[in-house]
Amino acid sequence: MKRIALFPGTFDPFTIGHQSLVERGLHLVDEIIIAIGINEGKHTYFPLEERLTTVKALYKNEPRVRAEAYDSLTVDFAMKSGAQFILRGIRTVNDFEYEKNMADVNRTLSGIETFILFTEPEHTHISSSIVRDLLKYGKDVSAFVPEINIH
Secondary structure (H helix, E strand, O other): OOOEEEEEEOOOOOOHHHHHHHHHHOOOOOEEEEEEEOOOOOOOOOOHHHHHHHHHHHOOOOOOEEEEEEOOOHHHHHHHHOOOEEEEEEOOHHHHHHHHHHHHHHHHHHOOEEEEEEOOHHHOOOOHHHHHHHHHOOOOOOOOOOHHHOO
16 A cells, blocks of 8 residues: 655745755655645635645656645545655654644544654744745745745
8 A cells, every 4th residue: 555645834935954854754755645635714925826836846756755735624635635644844842832733633533643753953944934035135045945935
């Protein structure tokens, strides 16, 4: 059976920290679905189509990675997609409690296990919200996003 992990997030924008998690996750599973969540209550910097196109372009030569948008509970989309796992990353200790609670709820609802990769030390300071703030003020973000993401 093919081991599939869903990597959910807003990815506004997709950072080199996200990219690192995908690369490391591919050592553990056969396929990763980068699942870009649609959250009407969240105002995003980049439109959904641009985020989706960017991630697809980044992985166009990696057949084990695909990107899809979804508008449902993450666990429901994971089940619909045939994923047995949810991949998450933790940058700081502050992320841990939230991720643990979500993993427990998702496992209770569906039996889907969450595996967590700790962000590599050189990426712990990078977050999509920091990149958005830098972009808003016209700063160069090339050190924080994959080359395909630079605007």
